[in-house]
Amino acid sequence: MKARSARLAARALFCAGALAVFGSCGGPNLSGSVGQYFSLDFDRQEILRDDNAFQVTYFHDGQDQVDVVVRITVVTTGYDFKPGHSFDLSGEYAPGHPRAVVTHAAGGEPSRQLPPIKHGSLTLSSGGQPGQDTKGTFSCSFEMEGGDFGQGTDVNGTFETTTTDATPDGGL
Numbered sequence: 001m002k003a004r005s006a007r008l009a010a011r012a013l014f015c016a017g018a019l020a021v022f023g024s025c026g027g028p029n030l031s032g033s034v035g036q037y038f039s040l041d042f043d044r045q046e047i048l049r050d051d052n053a054f055q056v057t058y059f060h061d062g063q064d065q066v067d068v069v070v071r072i073t074v075v076t077t078g079y080d081f082k083p084g085h086s087f088d089l090s091g092e093y094a095p096g097h098p099r100a101v102v103t104h105a106a107g108g109e110p111s112r113q114l115p116p117i118k119h120g121s122l123t124l125s126s127g128g129q130p131g132q133d134t135k136g137t138f139s140c141s142f143e144m145e146g147g148d149f150g151q152g153t154d155v156n157g158t159f160e161t162t163t164t165d166a167t168p169d170g171g172l
Contacts, residue, residue, distance in 0.1 A: 028159050030042060033154050042060050042069045048165075057070070070157065072157075083126045102140065115150060
């Protein structure tokens with residue numbers, strides 16, 4: 001009985017620490033200094049995958065509109081995109097084409113791009129392919145120039161949901 005109580009207390013302490021650091025315990029979350037420009041609260045997320053890209057979108061469902069809180073799109077060309085790996089989000093996959101982009105779109109407004117990623121990584125813990133339960137994390141800091149806003153800020157998140165097939169014949 002004492003061992004069980006100790007485990008429960010340790011778990012509660014871990015979750016309290018995760019809540020303080022990440023904003024939630026056990027579920028998907030978003031955090032970072034980019035939150036000074038818009039709320040990082042979200043209601044649901046979506047993961048799309050095709051042969052060349054992986055995209056995670058965090059949505060906030062308002063009464064009259066849906067906001068895209070954060071959308072991170074990663075070109076997977078040249079990556080062995082499998083669980084257990086970390087993927088660099090900075091730089092270009094081809095000259096003039098960024099490896100990853102982050103956007104925000106408040107309902108009823110055009111999509112706005114954050115600056116180029118200065119440093120960043122995405123780690124896939126499980127899944128990653130259409131129909132699979134997918135889990136992972138990402139973090140990125142943005143350059144001091146470029147983009148529509150958010151220069152010099154950062155954003156971090158966790159994701160966990162079933163990946164949807166984004167190929168043209170995949171049902172989207």
